[in-house]
Amino acid sequence: MNTADLGLPVDVPSTALFTDQYELTMLQAALAAGTAERRSVFEAFTRRLPDGRRYGVVAGTGRVLDAVENFRFDADVLGFLRERKIVDEPTLEWLASYRFSGDVWGYPEGEVYFPGSPILRVEGSFAECVLLETVILSILNHDSAIAAAASRMVSAAGDRPLIEMGARRTHELAAVAASRAAYVGGFTTTSDLAAGFRYGIPTVGTSAHAFTLLHDHERDAFQAQVNSLGRGTTLLVDTYDVAEAVRMAVEVAGTELGAVRIDSGDLLLVAHRVRQQLDELGAAKTKIIVTSDLDEYAIASLAAAPVDAYGVGTQLVTGSGHPTCSMVYKLVARAESADPKAPLAPVAKKSTGGKTSIGGRKWAARRLDEQGNAEAEVIGTGPVPGELADRQLLVELIKGGQVVAREPLDVVRDRHAAARANLPLSATQLSRGEPVLPTEYI
Amino acid sequence: MNTADLGLPVDVPSTALFTDQYELTMLQAALAAGTAERRSVFEAFTRRLPDGRRYGVVAGTGRVLDAVENFRFDADVLGFLRERKIVDEPTLEWLASYRFSGDVWGYPEGEVYFPGSPILRVEGSFAECVLLETVILSILNHDSAIAAAASRMVSAAGDRPLIEMGARRTHELAAVAASRAAYVGGFTTTSDLAAGFRYGIPTVGTSAHAFTLLHDHERDAFQAQVNSLGRGTTLLVDTYDVAEAVRMAVEVAGTELGAVRIDSGDLLLVAHRVRQQLDELGAAKTKIIVTSDLDEYAIASLAAAPVDAYGVGTQLVTGSGHPTCSMVYKLVARAESADPKAPLAPVAKKSTGGKTSIGGRKWAARRLDEQGNAEAEVIGTGPVPGELADRQLLVELIKGGQVVAREPLDVVRDRHAAARANLPLSATQLSRGEPVLPTEYI
Structure with a gap:
């Protein structure tokens, strides 16, 4: 992270430990099994909005970009992992040279979102993508919860x-x-x-x-x-x-x-x-x-x-009343090898209990009505229908490991105001209700 | 902060900006008025427990000690305050040499607390104490909220x-x-x-x-x-x-x-x-x-x-359900000068609206019943009654600006278990109720 540029009040030398231990043990097991490099697609999304809320607000994306860029394992961190026997030596060696080299697409920060919206899509090897789960969710779940409350207060004011x-x-x-x-x-x-x-x-x-x-x-x-x-x-x-x-x-x-x-x-x-x-x-x-x-x-x-x-x-x-969102980060597709041409197979948890999700690498678009107001959140895994081509929501944020979409906070703020203004009027009702746009799957 | 000793995952160069702007503008006005050095006593306490909760848990004290020790204004921070014209030059000069030199007493971390418990007492000049308000409350309000939820879950488990x-x-x-x-x-x-x-x-x-x-x-x-x-x-x-x-x-x-x-x-x-x-x-x-x-x-x-x-x-x-506590940090007594012998006058907000508090520098003790179980939280501003002398709750944490009470986290954890075990049995009922100990003022 370019802390000098950004004028951080705290100098965060690495974000790599803002991570649940199981990300690292999964890495170890996958490295040993030869599956760690399988090309994979993870998506961050939420199955529902907080009770009664009518829209969500994507916030934290800029912080996610910083966190990914700065996710690296220095000697202190590796020493800790070794001493505590959290992972084995081959894994430590792999971690020592870790730099995310994949691609990230996502809803631009400030956009609104709905149940199922693929807010962030992370693509690369299983190994490099799985490690980022915890810190990405920490940031999106916290920041989006605050931004959603702020947005309602701003409407009310x-x-x-x-x-x-x-x-x-x-x-x-x-x-x-x-x-x-x-x-x-x-x-x-x-x-x-x-x-x-x-x-x-x-x-x-x-x-x-x-x-x-x-x-x-x-x-x-x-x-x-x-x-x-x-x-x-x-x-x-x-x-x-x-x-x-x-x-x-x-x-x-x-x-x-x-x-x-x-x-x-x-x-x-x-x-x-x-x-x-x-x-x-x-x-x-x-x-x-x-x-x-x-x-x-x-x-x-x-x-x-x-x-x-x-x-x-x-x-x-x-x-x-809703201090966190319920965003999750799920493997939705993976190939059988690292080959970029190997076909991606959609995957999803199948067990009962309401925690199922939809497999496949997704696009999302916001369909407008004749007046130009938002009418539906359309999500699909196949080709994008022509009439939605220019209403797609995901933008490129990281390309081959390089952040390509840093932007000033005022741009993000203006984007949110515009996105909210484009929703049906009932979006800004404070009373509890359903999401103001339906999510349609194609 | 001795980041090297403590093995921080993030190196926090200063905690001085985890501060609401008004702490600094009050400082400026008090410096100009000649009142900044008045000997003052601030206390952190809560007027009530979260709805239905039966006890609170003091947590974050160790982090508060780190934050106070590390509260200093370096060149970058002073440059920011100057450029943004947040305070004037005499104030910047005063801040440049800021080190907390006063005394802090408090409930030992892990203790339980009740409405009115003086969880932390900060004494020194108005100037040096008022600056610490925001970061002290951030830490205590967050950490104590989590610890209280944890304690209930541990009882349930x-x-x-x-x-x-x-x-x-x-x-x-x-x-x-x-x-x-x-x-x-x-x-x-x-x-x-x-x-x-x-x-x-x-x-x-x-x-x-x-x-x-x-x-x-x-x-x-x-x-x-x-x-x-x-x-x-x-x-x-x-x-x-x-x-x-x-x-x-x-x-x-x-x-x-x-x-x-x-x-x-x-x-x-x-x-x-x-x-x-x-x-x-x-x-x-x-x-x-x-x-x-x-x-x-x-x-x-x-x-x-x-x-x-x-x-x-x-x-x-x-x-x-209760992501924050409602701890406040209030000026409860102050002298008319910096003289350590000048008498401390109790002060308190008097306006209507339920936000009044009790003035005066307080002690607190936990009275036991005949079986040795906690019976009441007793809080006073005068001399401590003899029978409560050895049941006093506040301990010295910082003396003349030096931290004197660092302790391992396991000690804190054990203290909490013991404090909870000493409460009446109804403390660990999960159902909503009144605080399990009454607060008595002497």
Whole structure:
């Protein structure tokens, strides 16, 4: 990974250990059996959306590309695998020179997806592809869960901006990925400095209750903040009495006060009162920011309130009830040799229990209706019908081991907005329902 | 952080950016106002347990110590803060020499906690303490959520071992912390190689369905696996027909076959059938491992089934319905100067809305009944009553900026088992209920 280019807040020397042990033991057994080099196709997909959700959001693809590029076994890692006797010497030798040399196609990041959508397709030898399973799923399952929640919140907020502020509610590095996914989903800013550093996402933040409590009087705190951060700052007005604090805030900062933040209480009621008070004090341009365990439903319920921006923490970083997706990474086809011309045979688990999947290397396309709106997710294993040829969803991401599709996060964010806008209107209903597009198999 | 000592799978050069921007803007304003050096006490605690949970589990403390030790602003980070105009030059200068120099006391890792328990107490100047809020909460909120779920699953499993295998369902680095937290909660092993590398947790894993599908016949796959991994391996028997696979597994590996794994279907029913079949085939010592979206309830429902070990993924790493705790980090007392003799005044948010907290620097003790079982969580701000003096919960973790309480993870794990065993019996009921100990304030 080009950590220097990307300005990582953490330098990840290798992603190779973000891996379940069985990937390596399967490799060992396949190497010994002579089947490790069989040409194989793996696909990442989900059998269903989280209960009641109407669409999924592909997020994390850019991070997957970094992870694949940086998946290598250095001396420390090999020493660990040897010492713990996790795999044998021939396998360690094979791992020492591991570089993914295959091809990856996938839904472009920010696209929407539905049950069965082949979100990522990884092709190469069994050995080189199977190793990537765990880290690919970790990234896609986490980031897509956050992006899906973000997308719903953005729909609920209409044209009001959303601030991601959930770092304290999730693992410190998951938080950075969550900020990124929230931005893909349409959030505007983040409180997480690491996300600003790593991904260039605009960061915001002014003060917490501790700052008010540090000072002898609330007025001292407001004065200190305005002196240092300017009149355009956001003052937190609910440490003691909200009405008193709003009065004092305007007294201290004047009518150019940037914003007030409300972090507790009945936000609908309080926002109305504060708006009225601010207007009466002549601070008609002072904005109101609300934060307090918001989710997409709370945001929607504040649509008629005089609120200018929402800050969202817990519910964003925990996927608003669905903290992970159920994406799986399955071998769907393989040849009997490494020969690129050997025919690929579709394979699939057959056992009972609802975990079956459909074998074969798949294409996917989104069929449009006469108005140009999305109408169905069409998935097939044979030739692509002519009328769907230019509506295909998979794009080339890695070609012969080289990443070919890095893109700025703003492009991804815009893509998601466009993809969501192209769905039937019911996509953005918050109520529980079926996937808004049917999946059709050809 | 002594990354060399600790064998990190990722080298984290600094934890300083795992921080919400407002911590830094508060610092700037307080520096300018002359209040930044006021002696302050912050406490991390939770106002409530997740709905229906009967106890919490402190986890992540060891990671907090690493994070505090490694919280420093290097040239890259300062350059970012300058370029983005996040704070002014005097603040950047102050940050450049930042090292936490205060004291931290806390519940020892693995302890149980209840609403109001002062899980961590951070003392020093306002400036040095406020900066640590975000990263401390990230770690405690994430790790404690996972450990609490793990602890319930371990209770449900009785003396059967639990395998953590959720890496693919959460962020790749959250997964490593989740493995650690699961181990604290009583899990036995993990599939996550990074957790083995970083924390020395025993790792396990043999094969997935892809390995069977790679081969021309299931028998070929079994033979390849047994050839390479030995007869003691675990064969996955639900790719096609379970009964046929079990028959073939014993045929290939003999009656010394280590275990079979079942990953789909009605586990209760299938486990009984497979046990009977294995016994009839003479493989009475071959174990049965089940994995398939298990949670504590599913584990409990299999208590009467002939199952030897459980593998748990999604529900573990997502906290079994509660992926985060609601721990907060609040200024509870502060002096009017940096003078260590200046009196500490208790402070607390007073506004309505349920977010009030109790001011003052707190101690905590667990009162025992006559049988020596835990009876109440007692929290106070004044002198500790004599009869509770030797039942105090907070221990010194950092003294004058130096970590003084690093400990092996096995010690933490044993502590949790002992703490849980000391709770009233109803603690391990899986049904929803009130916290099993009342919190009393003195």
